[in-house]
Structures are given as structure tokens and as C-alpha cells.
Amino acid sequence: MERFNFIPFSDWKFSFPKPLIISGPCGVESEKQIHEVAAELGRLNVHLLRGGIWKPRTRPDSFQGIGSEGLKWLKEAGLANNLPVTVEVANPKHVEEALREKIDVLWIGARTTVNPFLVQEIAEALSGVDIPVMVKNPINPELELWIGAIERIHKTGIKRIAAIHRGFSTYEKTKYRNVPNWQIPIELKRRYPELPIICDPSHICGSRNLIGSVAQTALDLNFDGLMIESHSHPEKALSDSQQQLTPSALKELLSQLVVRSAVVEDVLFLNLLEELRDRIDKLDEEILNKMSDRMEIAREIGKYKKTNNITILQVERWNEILRTRLQFGLDHELTREFILKMYELIHEESILQQTQMMNSEMWENRNQEERIKTQEPT
Numbered sequence: 001m002e003r004f005n006f007i008p009f010s011d012w013k014f015s016f017p018k019p020l021i022i023s024g025p026c027g028v029e030s031e032k033q034i035h036e037v038a039a040e041l042g043r044l045n046v047h048l049l050r051g052g053i054w055k056p057r058t059r060p061d062s063f064q065g066i067g068s069e070g071l072k073w074l075k076e077a078g079l080a081n082n083l084p085v086t087v088e089v090a091n092p093k094h095v096e097e098a099l100r101e102k103i104d105v106l107w108i109g110a111r112t113t114v115n116p117f118l119v120q121e122i123a124e125a126l127s128g129v130d131i132p133v134m135v136k137n138p139i140n141p142e143l144e145l146w147i148g149a150i151e152r153i154h155k156t157g158i159k160r161i162a163a164i165h166r167g168f169s170t171y172e173k174t175k176y177r178n179v180p181n182w183q184i185p186i187e188l189k190r191r192y193p194e195l196p197i198i199c200d201p202s203h204i205c206g207s208r209n210l211i212g213s214v215a216q217t218a219l220d221l222n223f224d225g226l227m228i229e230s231h232s233h234p235e236k237a238l239s240d241s242q243q244q245l246t247p248s249a250l251k252e253l254l255s256q257l258v259v260r261s262a263v264v265e266d267v268l269f270l271n272l273l274e275e276l277r278d279r280i281d282k283l284d285e286e287i288l289n290k291m292s293d294r295m296e297i298a299r300e301i302g303k304y305k306k307t308n309n310i311t312i313l314q315v316e317r318w319n320e321i322l323r324t325r326l327q328f329g330l331d332h333e334l335t336r337e338f339i340l341k342m343y344e345l346i347h348e349e350s351i352l353q354q355t356q357m358m359n360s361e362m363w364e365n366r367n368q369e370e371r372i373k374t375q376e377p378t
């Protein structure tokens with residue numbers, strides 16, 4: 001595995017603070033539009049102006065982005081308001097044009113991160129160039145693919161890299177456009193603590209009203225920044241109109257966000273925290289012990305099922321477990337989603353343990369027969 005040495009935001013030439021706030025329209029639509037919104041954002045606590053020039057749209061008849069001429073408008077709007085600018089690049093031609101227009105930061109979109117061929121081509125186009133690159137997560141929830149894309153960029157010698165968490169596609173209907181799956185960016189952070197991670201609540205939520213709570217969660221998880229789409233007239237936006245905020249709505253949202261400290265200095269609080277963590281450690285031990293007892297009984301039941309020649313999966317029993325545990329859990333303030341997920345896992349493990357037990361017995365008997373046949377010592 002590649003050894004990373006990422007440069008923190010504070011040393012990214014622009015001396016970005018934490019949390020870094022990136023904002024701007026989903027897409028640059030006209031010279032007037034980008035100048036109007038940039039002027040408003042320049043008066044807020046925004047540090048980097050975004051604007052898509054080439055838009056990766058699901059359907060061919062949707063607005064595909066204004067194209068190359070927009071790069072100049074974006075750069076000028078940034079200069080006029082003292083903001084560095086960033087665009088999405090999806091191929092070497094985009095990289096070349098963005099570099100020519102002196103775009104300050106590049107980002108790789110979710111639909112590009114999924115494709116190692118493209119990421120490699122982009123990385124090669126960047127070889128020898130020292131420009132910061134932000135890598136969005138792939139649309140499918142696959143951490144390794146995200147890391148792989150970051151690795152390809154890092155191998156070119158670029159050290160100013162950030163990850164952007166923008167949620168993951170699912171076929172299920174949820175309140176989010178892209179489900180956050182927080183455990184994925186958390187695991188990324190655990191593996192590479194020095195890699196800055198930005199959350200893009202706009203593409204996670206897909207609608208304005210959810211953005212605040214997702215942005216707050218990201219800050220509570222110690223993310224390094226936020227990328228939030230904004231448009232002076234969201235209802236007229238040519239793409240992602242449901243999720244863009246007006247600069248004044250953005251201003252209000254930013255003023256409501258609570259930025260907490262990741263390091264604790266208060267000794268009393270530290271003691272309390274330690275005591276609570278001790279209690280959690282003990283409870284976890286108890287949970288695992290109980291789980292192990294439960295599995296032992298499951299194996300025992302497996303033996304009886306085998307002797308009586310009945311299938312491992314007993315649907316009525318499983319339904320009954322789900323129904324009663326769900327009710328019990330709900331009565332104890334656990335969420336429906338958590339109880340169902342947990343019981344699916346427990347049930348899967350019970351079945352696996354029973355199957356393994358039955359099969360290992362079968363294989364043991366067979367091995368014994370073999371040994372007798374070949375007169376091997378047992």
C-alpha cells in the first residue's frame with residue numbers, strides 16, 4: 001500500500017481554515033449568473049468558489065454544462081471577489097483547459113472516480129503539475145475504489161489532496177438523493193487521519209431542507225469542510241435546482257452550524273468521558289459474550305435439526321423473531337432500521353454457524369471413512 005503524505009488545508013497556499021466552505025452553483029450557466037452569485041458569496045464566509053463547466057447528467061437532453069467558455073467567466077468571477085475557484089474535470093482535455101485558465105483547484109466527480117481508466121488518464125495529464133485535487137467518492141459504496149483514485153492522483157506527486165463525501169447511490173427510496181453511509185468516510189479518516197475530508201451535503205440530500213442537519217453531522221464527525229451548492233435564483237437553475245441554496249439561505253445556515261472542538265482540554269469533562277467510555281467497553285464485552293452464548297445455542301439447535309432432518313431456515317420462526325424483537329427494540333428507543341439490520345446480521349451468522357457445524361460433522365465422518373480405507377492412523 002502506497003504511503004501517503006498529504007498536505008493539510010492550512011498549507012494549501014490559500015491557507016484554508018477549518019471548516020473550509022466551498023460554495024457556488026451546480027453549473028456555470030452564464031457570465032452574469034456566475035458573477036452575481038460570486039459577488040454575494042464573496043461577502044460570506046466562503047473560501048472557494050465552485051462551478052461545474054461540464055456536467056455529467058443522467059439524461060442526454062438535460063443541460064450538459066456551458067462548456068469551455070464558462071471557465072473564463074468562473075475564473076474572472078473568482079478574481080473579482082477574491083475567491084480561488086474549483087471545477088470538476090472528467091478527462092485529460094478538461095484538465096488541460098482548466099490549467100490553461102488557471103483554475104486554482106480541481107475536483108474529480110463521483111461518476112469519474114468509479115472508472116480507474118479515466119482517473120489514470122487524469123492523473124497522467126496532471127503529472128508534473130502542482131495543483132490541489134479533490135476526489136469525490138465513487139457513486140457505489142466502495143471505499144477501496146475511492147482510495148484507489150486518491151492513490152492514482154497521489155502517485156503523480158500531487159500532495160494537496162482532499163476527499164469529498166457526497167453520498168452513495170441506492171435503488172431503495174430514501175429521504176436522501178444519495179445515502180450518506182457515514183461509516184465509509186469514517187473508515188477513510190481512520191486509515192488516513194491526515195487526509196482532509198469535505199462533506200457535500202447538497203448531493204447527499206438532493207433537497208434544500210435536509211442540508212443543515214447533514215452539514216451539522218459532518219462537522220460533528222470532525223470533517224474538514226463543506227461543499228454546498230448555491231445559486232442566486234435556485235428555482236431557475238438549469239441543474240440540481242431542488243438542492244441549491246440562495247446565498248442568503250447559505251449565510252443563515254452557516255451561522256447556525258456549531259463547530260465543535262476535536263480536542264478536549266477540560267479535565268472534569270475528560271474524566272467523565274473516560275468513565276462513560278469504560279462503561280461502553282464493559283457493555284460491549286457483555287454484548288459479545290451474550291452473542292457467543294446465543295451462537296452456541298444456535299449450533300445446538302442445528303444438531304437437532306440435523307437429527308430430525310429438517311431445514312435450517314424456518315421462516316415462521318424467523319418472522320416471529322423479527323416481529324417480537326422489533327417491538328421490544330422500538331419500546332426501548334432503538335430505531336427500526338438498526339433493529340432490522342442487527343437481526344439480519346444475527347440471523348445470517350446463526351445460519352452460517354449451523355451450516356458449518358453440520359458440514360464439518362459431515363466432513364469429519366467422511367475423513368474418518370477415508371482414513372479407515374487407507375489405514376491412516378487417526
Ligand code: PEP
Nearest residue numbers: 026052109110111166203
Ligand atoms: C456536482 O458537484 O455538481 C456533481 C456533479 O457532483 P457528483 O459528482 O457528486 O454527482
Ligand code: MN
Nearest residue numbers: 026229239240
Ligand atoms: Mn450538482
